[in-house]
Amino acid sequence: MSKKGFFTDTTLCIGCKACEVACKQWNQLPDDGFKFTGLSYDNSEHLGSSTWRHVAFVERPMALGMQVSGAGNFSWLMMSDVCKHCARAGCLESCPTGALVRTEYDSVYVQPDVCNGCGYCVSACPFGVIDRREDDGRAWKCTLCYDRLKADMTPACAKHCPTASIQFGDLVELRVRAQQRVEELHRRGTTEAYLYGADQPGTEGLNAFFLLVDKPEAYNLPPDPVVPTRKVRRSWVSLAGAAVAMAALAVAAVTGV
């Protein structure tokens, strides 16, 4: 089975939220309440236990590339966010039960019949994607439509995207296509375009990567994410040192040396 993933080209996103709706509907997720945030057109705010696709709306007082806007120096960026299915996933590496697994499509999947709701993955994810649903007690996130992939179908969000902003496919091929798209945009004057996550060193790549035109922070993405496990060796070493010190201290306290 080849590695599958998403390439989300934010320059094509029109903010229709068909991906959010298709994801909810196909996966039969409950609603998150109907609230009005007043933050541009964004009323879902963030990915969560029952929101597996989320469209961000960024309003900027500056024009984009060679684009001409009736509003003058203004641009409206939209990005459909999703679980990144990191090549090295913080959630998976921290999961104490083995509920989080890597599938044959190289996606990261939570097994709902195994998860005991410890909540460690929630804090381990460098992107704030996975979350625990409090009345359910377990952690949930995007499955890359595992059931649809099994039936040789495209994930619901990519299938419903009317502008091909969300592209699903073979990762090797997607990366080539994404690189070509960046070059094309640069040729056409949108020199800000770059790929986020195609080769993210901290996670050894993201299986869902993005084409962005502003810095990651503007989209609520971390500029330099890292799987926590890669940095924690130092903690284990210092634990070992402190353990020796504590044993010595206990002996010294008892013998009075």
Place this chain on the structure above:
Amino acid sequence: MKWHLSPGRNRDGDGRNIDESLGVLAGEGAHQDVRETAGKGARPVPEPKERAESTADRDSYYGLPMLKEPVWKWPIPTYFYVGGLAGASAALGMAAGRFGGPELRPLCERTRIIAAGGAVASSALLIWDLGRPSRFLNMMRVFRPTSPMNVGTWLLGAFGGFSTIAALLRQKRTGLLGPIGDAAAFAAGVAGIPLAGYTGVLLSNTSVPLWQGARTTLPPLFMASAVTSAASALDLCTLPPAAQRAVRRYGIAGKIAEIAIARMLEREAGVVPRVIAPLHEGVSGSLWKAAKICVVASLAAGVLRQRRLAGWLGTVGSLALRFAMVKAGTASTLDPRASFEQQRARLGAAEVTGPAPELEQGTAVPAPERVLVPAGA
């Protein structure tokens, strides 16, 4: 708002819009239990501290948190205290049993009771905080060294077994059972030492900016605090003079280490001011300050041989320290700029991998002033 509710028989109002007489619930999220309707079961995005009305500065997304708030409630910091207390007690008990004379036997017995009681209480607290407590044994269906929580579960399991045997056999000194009890107490001490500090590794192994930023000093801090906790609990027990002296030495050294390491932690995490901010302000800041004051006061009381006072102050201080650390970490996840600034200061992946190409290309280019070109020109 009846119109968006499902007309299905058993799923009234779960927000799925599926009529079960017409549709089948088989989706990937179909078995997500909904007990609270209108989205109240899902955790809401917390109201940001610095909410922005627009994204004009592009430094954050309306100030909304980038990370998810930790889900842990009060049982977890309480466990950090109780587990540390049990582990450090067992360690002192091990040393007293192996290197101490018969005059320290009451100390051995007391530490065995504290260790076993702490192990039982720890397990209860941990299971209580699970989203699905009935599935707690799933923690032991794998061995996963990349997950400090999994390693800790095995450690606590082993510790619980040894310390319980040691506690049950605490009054047996001769025959077959005496040496078994002593061996179990020794094994509990060996397991108890890492048990007292792995919780620091557990917190470090997250994306929480404060905990990740303090990852060298957090495990030793928790171990020093565990020594304080154990000595303080033993200070509150009736013990013969020889045992009191051993506990006093243990406590004084633990408290000095705790104060010194807390200072080092402030320096380690303080490289990025926003990351350390929750240790200086708000509820977590007050708790952190209270913890430090209590430990210093407890140290003074210990030096002046005021056992009971030192015991109470040390206990309160250790508890406050764990709550301060958990609360401050939570606060640092709610501030998206804490992570952003930490990673921009090359303390993200760059620390282990060298700078990310995206970080260099995509962002180093400041968006230039653009000349508008009319369409078709």
